[in-house]
Amino acid sequence: MLEKQKPAIMCLALFTLALIILVASPGFASTMEIIDEDIDQAAGSITISEGTAVNGNVTLNMGDIEVNGVVNGDVKNNMGRIVINGDVHGDVSTDMGQLEVNGNVSGDVRTRMGDVIINGSVAGNLYGDLGKLQVDGTVGGDVESGFGELRIDGVVGGNVSSKGGNITINGLVEGDVTLGRGQVELGPDGSVDGHIYVDRGLIKKADSAFVGSMEIGEELTRAELREEMKDDYLVERPRERMGERIADQVITRVNDIMRRISFLPQIGPGRDWQLFPTLFVGFYSNVARSMLNMLILFAFAALTHSLFPRQVKAAGDAISINAGPVIGWGLLTTILAVPVMVMLGLSIIGIPLILFVLMALAVAAVLGYAALTGLVGERLTYVASPSANINPLGAIAIGVLVIGLISMIPVIGWFVSWLIYAVAIGATLVTRFGTQGSH
16 A cells, blocks of 8 residues: 555655745745835825835825835825835824824824724824724724824723813723713723723713723713814814814805905805915904914915926016016906906806916916915025025925914905915916916
8 A cells, every 4th residue: 555655655745845945945935125215205106015125214295105015114194195004113194194004003103184094003102183093903002182083993002082072982991091071982892991081071881891980070961062062173073074064164264255355156055256265364264264274275385386396486486586577467467357257257258268267366376375385484494594404395384374374463464365365376477387487
């Protein structure tokens, strides 16, 4: 019997030996692509493919980052989306964007004005503000939220805290839970080993849930809590309602602005004709709404600069070198825009041209505004520190902030906003939408 099996055994042995040699050979071994430098990109998208290791930081100002490989450094994104399917041996942060961790992060995860979903593991802490934080995986450290919905279905090894909103726990929190204002809800599978403290609000606990101890500073009914939070759109609410409320605030501000210079009827319920959305920060808005407007303006200006840097520079040079023609053309255009479009509206042929004029003015305003805010930021930085070298997007941020604050001043602010609009239009027209330099 053994003699009959010898050929088969020999074939199996030879096959095994050949397989070992093949696997051990350099040609068969999986090759890892190594990038020994930082990756820094202004706009677009960055993908770290599986089998790729980056020994440095990955930074993107606008766009999406997807990590399927390994990053031995930090990953940072502004106004975009980050998806971690691989491993990041550092911190991950995003501003005004979404973040999803399906892999592993050895450091901290931070986000502002965006949603975070943790399906994988985060060894450090999780920080978020003005967005939804959802932990379905594991966070080894603390979870801190400013204002936003916080849901834990996974495991948190540290403490959980929020300034305001709803905290829903149907997983495990090994530390304490602290909430400034809102509601803490423990589901059937919820477990908090430490202490739950709510300064103002309420605690809802399922019968099967476990908690070490609970305390409420000032207990409110659901009706009282709802009434107290209904006018505060920055305080946590379900995702859909929060997005709808922010959109409503933006539309309201645009309509308030356009009613002051409105020359066309409404085109739909709650919507006015928009010449340039939220260009002016009126004194009728409160500080929170004004800051929201500044963030939207910064997003417009930063995106324009990232996509059309040469055109923005040309418009900025025109403002510096030929301020007179820029202001003159800008004032003339803003003054004549209304009667010209009224005349176009008198004929059937001219009505479609009104939309073209509005589009042209909007594009011109965006381009010129990006140039003007960048120029203001650069000049202010130079005055404060002549040797400083500021990033263009940082200069735009400073310019948006300064102009926005000035525009909030009653009476004077409205005039400044109109003048800024005129200068933005003029700079774009003088340079023919940034295609020609200023002479």
